[in-house]
Structures are given as C-alpha cells and as structure tokens.
Amino acid sequence: MSTNNMETDQPSPLSEQLNQYLRYWPWFITSIVLFLIAGFIYLRYATNQYEATATILIKDTQGGGGFSELAALGDIDVLGSSFNTVENEIEVLRSNKLINVVVDQLDLNISYSVEGNIKSGQLYRDNPIKLTILNDSIDYFLPESIGMKIENIGDEKFKLYDLNDKEIGVQTYGKGFSFQNIDLLVLPNNIGSTNPFNNGEKNANKDWSELFININPVRETTESIKNNLNIKKSDRRGSVLELRLKDQFKLRAQDILNNLIKVFNQDAIKDKNEVAQNTAQFIEERLSSVRKDLDSLERGIQNFKTSENLTDLIAESEINLTSKLGISREVIVAETQLNIAESLKKRLERSQIELIPENVGLNDFDIQASSASYNLLVQEYLKFRKNSSEDNPILKNLLNQIESLKEAILISLDNVIFSINTKKNSLEKELNNVSSKISNIPGNERVNRDIERDRLVIEAIYLLLNEKKETTAISLAVTAPKAKIVDYALAAKNPVSPKRKIVYLAMLIAGVLVPVTFLYVRSIFYNKIESRKDIEKQLPTVNILGEVPKLDRDTVDFITVNDRSVLAESFRIIRTNLQYKLNAIKRNETKIVLVTSTVKGEGKTLVSYNIANTFAFSGKKVLLIGGDIRNPQLHRYSSSNASKRTKGVTEYLVNNDLTLNDLVIHSSKNDNLDILLSGAIPPNPAELWMQDRTKELFDKAKSNYDLVVIDSAPTILVTDTLLINKYADVTAYVTRASYTDKSLLDFVSDTIKAGKLKNVAVIVNNVKLANFGYGNKYGYVYGEDKKNLLTKIKSFFR
Incomplete structure (x- = not known):
C-alpha cells in the first residue's frame, strides 16, 4: 500500500528541480547536437578575421x-x-x-x-x-x-x-x-x-x-x-x-x-622639409636686412671718431667710475663708524650706571676690550647693590673702578672720533677730484657709447641668424623619419574571429539553455499534472493506489493472462494497494469499488476494466458495472457484438421484471469476469439512480460476486456518481497526466472534505515512465530484456 505525502521521505528541493530537467536528457542531447552542427556550419562558411x-x-x-x-x-x-x-x-x-x-x-x-x-x-x-x-x-x-x-x-x-x-x-x-x-x-x-x-x-x-x-x-x-x-x-x-x-x-x-x-x-x-625651407628663406631675408644695419652702424662710428679726433676714452672713464664707486663706499663706512662712536660716547656721558653695547662695529680693539671690562664691572656692581647699602666698601670700590674705566673709554672715543673725521675729510676731497674728472669727459664719448651699444645688439643678432642658417641647411640635408619601425606588420596564424572554441562553447551552452528555458517556461504556464508528486502536493492526505503508464499507439490498453507488460504490472500494484484498503474495512460482505474522475477523458473505463480484470485473474469472481449511463464506453471491452444499445443498467433500473443474470455479459477473455453494460441512454439518469431499484442492483451483485467494480460518470459534470457513492466501499479517483488541470484537484479536495465521496484513493493514469515515482519505473521492467540506448531514445520520442 502506498503511503501519503506526509509519510514519505521527500527528495531535496535541488534534486527535485534537477530531476525535472534531467528526465528530458534526450532533448538536451538532441539540442546540443543540433547547436554544435549549427556552430560547425557557421564556422565553415563564416569569414575569418585575422589580426x-x-x-x-x-x-x-x-x-x-x-x-x-x-x-x-x-x-x-x-x-x-x-x-x-x-x-x-x-x-x-x-x-x-x-x-x-x-x-x-x-x-x-x-x-x-x-x-x-x-x-x-x-x-x-x-x-x-x-x-x-x-x-x-x-x-x-x-x-x-x-x-x-x-x-x-x-x-x-x-x-x-x-x-x-x-x-x-x-x-x-x-x-x-x-x-x-x-x-x-x-x-x-x-x-x-x-x-x-x-x-x-x-x-x-x-x-x-x-x-x-x-x-x-x-x-x-x-x-x-x-x-x-x-x-x-x-x-x-x-x-x-x-x-x-x-x-x-x-x-x-x-x-x-x-x-x-x-x-x-x-x-x-614632407612637413619638416617644408618648414625647413620656409625657415631658411626667412633667415636669409633677415640676414640681408641685419647686414645692412650693421654696416651702417660701423661706418657711422668710424666717421664720428675721425671727425672728432677721439681716442679710447671708454677704458679711462670706466676706471674713474670704478674709483668713484670705491671711494663712495669708504666714505659711507667712515660715516657709519663716526655715528657709532658718537652714540656710544653719549651713552657713557649719562650719569646713571648701565651696560653699554659691545662689538658695535668700531675697529678699535682697545675700546672693544674696555667696553667688555666695563660691562663686567657694572654687572657686579648691580648685583652687590641689591643686597648691600651705599656705604659698603666693596660697592664703593666697584663704583670707583667703573668711573675710572668710563673716563678711559671716553678718552679713547674722542681719539677715534677725531681719527675718523680726518679720514672722512680726506676721502671726500678725493671723491670730489674723481667726480670732476668724470664730468670733464666729452659728451661726444657718451654719444659714441650709445652707438657702440646698438652695434653690439645688431652684431649678436647677425651671429645668431648665421648659426641658425647652418642648422636649417643640415636639417634639409638630413631628414630622418619620425617613426622608427620596431617590428614590421605580422599577422597571426590563427584567426581572431570567429574563435572556434568560443563558438563551440557558446553553441554548447545554447544547446543546454534552450531546452532548459523551454522546460522552465513550460513549467510556469503548464497547469497539467505530470506524476504522483503533483497529487501529493495538493492532496497530501489522500492515498495513491498507483500509476498507470502511458501506452504507445500500437499497444493494447487491457491486460491478458500471464501478461508481463508494464501495464499489467502497474495494475497488479494497484490491485495490491486496493486490496489493503478493502481489507481495512471490517465487513465480511462483498466490497464495492467505484471508479470515477473529475472530467471526461481521464481513463475511468480503462482503469475500471483493468482493475476488474486483474482481480478476476487472481481467482475472484468480479462484476464490472457500467455506471456511466450518460456516456457509456464500457462496451469497448465487453465483446465484439456489444454496443451502446446493448441492454444493461438502464433497463434493469427501468424494468422490474429483468434480473441481473438476464443482463450480465460473460467476458470472453476472463472466465471470472462478468460485465453489466450501461444500456440505453435515458432522459433522466439522475432520477433513475435515486430509485430503490439501485440498492437492489448492488445488493444482488454483492450476493453473487466477490468484488463489484463500478465505472461511473465524472463528478464535476454530473451528480450521478455522488448519488451512488454511498453504496461504494472505496472510491478510486482517476486523474490523467498531461490532461488533468491542477486546479481540478481543488475540486477533488473540497468534495472529499464535504464527505460526498467515500474512502477516496487516487490513481494517476497516462504517466510517462520517466515520471514514475518510488522506483516503479525500474520495477515494471524487472525481468525484461534491457533496452539499449537507441531503443530508449526512440521510445522517449514516441
């Protein structure tokens, strides 16, 4: 018996996600191969780019x-x-x-x-x-x-x-x-x-x-x-x-x-030569003009000196100017020393005892030594005067020494002032004499100096232009290229575009991404159930009896004696799980299994017939009742001469004279299986199921058979199934992979919660082998010959 979702170990979310894609591995291989072929064709005819x-x-x-x-x-x-x-x-x-x-x-x-x-x-x-x-x-x-x-x-x-x-x-x-x-x-x-x-x-x-x-x-x-x-x-x-x-x-x-x-x-x-030629032309024009100016100036100087009988007085005037400058400096030094000596004298002539400046710039060493001694005595006097009276002999002795030394310094200063005044007067006389000589230089010589200055400027320009003329000539003769070639152009052996490895890698990635994208988008918009996991997510408290595999077009949809097909094994599992539910009901009387679905086309008839057939092969006497009297389909499995017009449930409910034995058809494929078809389609099927005759039908069936299976109508479309569900012991609810909307499972859940269906268990029909759960996809082929890869791929695409 299969357990519900709450009791089952669930795979990790990552593995579940991966399994949703890996089960489509043939599509991935096909996509990758196609994209790699496309990449090969692109590289075959693409234009290579070399660098x-x-x-x-x-x-x-x-x-x-x-x-x-x-x-x-x-x-x-x-x-x-x-x-x-x-x-x-x-x-x-x-x-x-x-x-x-x-x-x-x-x-x-x-x-x-x-x-x-x-x-x-x-x-x-x-x-x-x-x-x-x-x-x-x-x-x-x-x-x-x-x-x-x-x-x-x-x-x-x-x-x-x-x-x-x-x-x-x-x-x-x-x-x-x-x-x-x-x-x-x-x-x-x-x-x-x-x-x-x-x-x-x-x-x-x-x-x-x-x-x-x-x-x-x-x-x-x-x-x-x-x-x-x-x-x-x-x-x-x-x-x-x-x-x-x-x-x-x-x-x-x-x-x-x-x-x-x-x-x-x-x-x-070319640019350098053009510039050099223009520069050479410009320099030549300027040289011609400067040459004329220089010649005119030199001739002017010559004529001027000749007419004025002038000699080289420039050197003499420069000597006098130098001498005047030196004497002026000496006069300034003498005046400075005189001012210093007079200032020092005035400071000493004051009555108070105070320190005097030392090393003030006088060149007399006696005065400098006396000044230092005087300051030492003053410092000692001032220090003793703070702690003693005026009558102190030491203080009086120091005062006498200070006065004596002051007189000596004043005498020395008078001598120095006299000496400096004498030297100053002498320098001033000499300065006046030199100034007189300079003032007597003829004005013509000053004019000559102005002319000579202009000549030197013009001559410097002339020499510079001559030098640049030679530089320009060399540049015209030697024109080196601006760019030195380190490496000549060389193209790589392999093209830089398209890159074969990158193209193949891109095609490989695209070959994976395209089916992944398709499957992902499909999972977003696809609202059909695919496997039992979808049922377990939305109906976690409902048991799942089993899964019925998707059949190939050329495969029969019913099981036979000693059948070892995947279909037969799947219904044997359903039979086993259903038997557990039936045994759980503590009643000795015959059990009734009602097979229903939500909408038409989910495989109720296929499931109900094969469940009845499977139980019948196990030795039980089984009655299969066509409970869908609105759209009967069970006649397809009964016998070759049966049709929708064959008498069955409708006639039994309408005619009290008919018995169950009058309407039952014995299966030609299974001796233990009897089939009661739906009969003619009545105008009032719901009212027929509400008659007392319905209870008689099921009571009679239970008295004559070991198991009763009812192929009923869809629950969401009509009320027939809900009317007869009270007679059922187990309700086998059929869903179909790739057909039943997930939203319809909400209706199933609401119906179960409302108590309208009894003891519900789900069967998932039309499941792809890759979507089977709990290892069934391995068990169903146990004992069969192992298929090779090519056979598996062909089977997948079929």
Whole structure:
C-alpha cells in the first residue's frame, strides 16, 4: 500500500528541480547536437578575421619628432614653445588623410570576388585581372558602390555585365572603356589564381571564367579600415606604439599597416622639409636686412671718431667710475663708524650706571676690550647693590673702578672720533677730484657709447641668424623619419574571429539553455499534472493506489493472462494497494469499488476494466458495472457484438421484471469476469439512480460476486456518481497526466472534505515512465530484456 505525502521521505528541493530537467536528457542531447552542427556550419562558411600587429617608436616626441616649425628660432623664444606628444601622433596615424593615401596606393576600394556554392569569396593579390580607374579622384565622390561582372572569353577579350546580368558589351584588355560614367582599364594579372575556399592555397589551374568587381567609395573603405584599426601605447610612459588591424586577409592587413607607417613617415618628412625651407628663406631675408644695419652702424662710428679726433676714452672713464664707486663706499663706512662712536660716547656721558653695547662695529680693539671690562664691572656692581647699602666698601670700590674705566673709554672715543673725521675729510676731497674728472669727459664719448651699444645688439643678432642658417641647411640635408619601425606588420596564424572554441562553447551552452528555458517556461504556464508528486502536493492526505503508464499507439490498453507488460504490472500494484484498503474495512460482505474522475477523458473505463480484470485473474469472481449511463464506453471491452444499445443498467433500473443474470455479459477473455453494460441512454439518469431499484442492483451483485467494480460518470459534470457513492466501499479517483488541470484537484479536495465521496484513493493514469515515482519505473521492467540506448531514445520520442 502506498503511503501519503506526509509519510514519505521527500527528495531535496535541488534534486527535485534537477530531476525535472534531467528526465528530458534526450532533448538536451538532441539540442546540443543540433547547436554544435549549427556552430560547425557557421564556422565553415563564416569569414575569418585575422589580426596583424606592427610596433613603431615615435622619436623626439618633445621636439615634434625632428626639426619642428620653430626649432630654428627656439633660442630667440619670441613665439613660445611647441611640443608634440605621442597622443598627437596616434591621432595623425588614425587620420582619414593618411588612410586615404594607403587606400589609394593599394587600390583597397576595388574588391574582387568569385561566386561559390554557398557564398562568394573575395580575392586579394591573386585576382587574375586588375582594374584601374582612369578618372582622377572620381572614386572619392562616388555616392554608392558600383558593381560589375567580367566574363573571360579569351586572352584579349572579356564580356562586361552589370549586377543584373545585363550584358554591357565585349571589351579588350589594356584598352579603356566607360562604365556608368567612369573611365576604366582592365589589365591581366600575371599571377596564379587562388581558390578562396581552399585556405589560400595556390590553384594550379590559372584559367578563370567569371569575376565580380566592386568599386566602393574611398570614404567608406577608409572608415572601415579606421574602425578595425587600433593604436595604443605599449607603455604608459614610453613612446612605443602598437598598431593592430583586423582583416579577412593576412597579407592585406600587413600591407595596410606597413604602408600606413611608410605614409606617416613620408608625411612627417614632407612637413619638416617644408618648414625647413620656409625657415631658411626667412633667415636669409633677415640676414640681408641685419647686414645692412650693421654696416651702417660701423661706418657711422668710424666717421664720428675721425671727425672728432677721439681716442679710447671708454677704458679711462670706466676706471674713474670704478674709483668713484670705491671711494663712495669708504666714505659711507667712515660715516657709519663716526655715528657709532658718537652714540656710544653719549651713552657713557649719562650719569646713571648701565651696560653699554659691545662689538658695535668700531675697529678699535682697545675700546672693544674696555667696553667688555666695563660691562663686567657694572654687572657686579648691580648685583652687590641689591643686597648691600651705599656705604659698603666693596660697592664703593666697584663704583670707583667703573668711573675710572668710563673716563678711559671716553678718552679713547674722542681719539677715534677725531681719527675718523680726518679720514672722512680726506676721502671726500678725493671723491670730489674723481667726480670732476668724470664730468670733464666729452659728451661726444657718451654719444659714441650709445652707438657702440646698438652695434653690439645688431652684431649678436647677425651671429645668431648665421648659426641658425647652418642648422636649417643640415636639417634639409638630413631628414630622418619620425617613426622608427620596431617590428614590421605580422599577422597571426590563427584567426581572431570567429574563435572556434568560443563558438563551440557558446553553441554548447545554447544547446543546454534552450531546452532548459523551454522546460522552465513550460513549467510556469503548464497547469497539467505530470506524476504522483503533483497529487501529493495538493492532496497530501489522500492515498495513491498507483500509476498507470502511458501506452504507445500500437499497444493494447487491457491486460491478458500471464501478461508481463508494464501495464499489467502497474495494475497488479494497484490491485495490491486496493486490496489493503478493502481489507481495512471490517465487513465480511462483498466490497464495492467505484471508479470515477473529475472530467471526461481521464481513463475511468480503462482503469475500471483493468482493475476488474486483474482481480478476476487472481481467482475472484468480479462484476464490472457500467455506471456511466450518460456516456457509456464500457462496451469497448465487453465483446465484439456489444454496443451502446446493448441492454444493461438502464433497463434493469427501468424494468422490474429483468434480473441481473438476464443482463450480465460473460467476458470472453476472463472466465471470472462478468460485465453489466450501461444500456440505453435515458432522459433522466439522475432520477433513475435515486430509485430503490439501485440498492437492489448492488445488493444482488454483492450476493453473487466477490468484488463489484463500478465505472461511473465524472463528478464535476454530473451528480450521478455522488448519488451512488454511498453504496461504494472505496472510491478510486482517476486523474490523467498531461490532461488533468491542477486546479481540478481543488475540486477533488473540497468534495472529499464535504464527505460526498467515500474512502477516496487516487490513481494517476497516462504517466510517462520517466515520471514514475518510488522506483516503479525500474520495477515494471524487472525481468525484461534491457533496452539499449537507441531503443530508449526512440521510445522517449514516441
């Protein structure tokens, strides 16, 4: 007997969640295989992208990479400084101007392709012909791409078509022609063709039949290259740049990077030469003007000195000026010492006894020594006077010494003041004498000095311009490139896009996620029961008799003698569990089992017939009654000549003369099984079941049989089942997986709680083998031959 949900060990929520997905493992395998095949097809026909890398060193970033615009005038510093950073060079390398030149040099705006079975493949360097545009720069102004098809018809001729396969005409190699107002020229390329679908390997067959050519606007090609070009500094503080470019051709990526570096250097050299030439011209013009000014000044000085009979008085005047400056300094020093001596004298002449300044700047060592001794005596006097009277002999002795030393210092100061006054008078006389000499220098000499000063300025400018002239000449002769190539462009062997491992990994993940997503979304919106677990969650107190497996279309839906099928084993389990419930009823009389469901189509008739059949095979005499007199279905299992018109329950309830033996049909498949069909469909089935004749029917059945099974009507649709349920001992309630709504289980629960159904136990019909619970999916095949994986997969999809 199966236990209810409250008494059963439940799996962990995580394992339960995983099992909901793992039981669909064939779908996961199928999805993964399909996505991996899709990934293989994508990689087979996707356009590979290769990445080429080049490294350059930007030289002299602070000076602009060489001879800058103002380098020749840098020492003059009249226009400020000009610095060129690595970031500026990155923008120059990415400029449309340089990339346009590369596109023009390599004819990148003209693409060649051949048509394949699945897609077209482009050619580079190995195209059998070369198209040249004769109109200057017309491809710069094309509004959109222009396409054409060329068909080779010989060594000298070819046919020209537009993209709509309209023939334009036959043209000759090497002879110009016009196509959509563009003058073109086609020349044969003397190289072997390449099979674009054979990894770039040379094709021994140089013949070709058709070739597609596209002329794209230069601006579009430039923008495409610019979008795939990545330039960055290798080191944050360095000036090494790493250039990366993605393209479907390795050689084209390498050519573009190498040519871009070449064009960058050529452009920088051109700029430097233009600047150097303009600078040289400017310096030459200034030199001519300065040369004239310098010559005029020198001739003016010569004429002036000659006419005025002047000698070199500049040196003499400089000597006098130097002498005057020295004497003036000595006079200032003498006046300073005189002021100090007079101030010190005034301080000593005061009547009070106080300290005097020491080392005040006088050069007389006697005064300095006397001043120090005087201050010591004063300090000692002041200290004794605090603790003694005026009559103290020591204090009087100190006072006498102080007075004597003061007189000596005053005498010395008088001598010093006299000496300083004498020296000062002498210096003033000498200063007046020198000043007189300076004032007597002729005014013509001062004019001469002004002229000489102008000459020196002009001469310095002349020398500087001559030096810059030589620097500019050297710069014109030696023009080093701005970028030093550290590594030439080199493309990696393997493509950077698409990455095979990432694509396969993405397909693998998608192969798992798609069924997971589908199953998850389905679980959200799917409201049908799937297994006994759904019943246990919503009807935890109701017993579950068992599960009936989902049958294949070609499988019979009834059991036979000695049947070892999954269907037979499932009903044997139901019989065993049902027997437990019947034995629990303490009554010796025959038991009645009523089989019902919520709605039509849940398998009541199949379940009731097989339950009766299973009990009958066990040796019991069983009567199966067709209790659904509104929509009878039991005749399908009775005999070949039975139908809905065959007499049965309806006739028994209506006609009192009929007995049970008159209406019972003996089963041809089971000797212990009798069947009482529903009979004709009456207009008032509910009223028929309410008659006393109903009780007589069940009493008669119990007296003649060991077990009575009733195939009744759905409970939610009609009231018939509720009317006869009082005669039943056990109610077997049938639900159907993937059919019965979970919301209908609420009706079942309410009906049981209301007591309208007696001793209810649930049977889950049409359950997939993967959804069976409690190991039944293993037990049902016990003793059978083990199926291989292919058989299991086929069975799953069936």
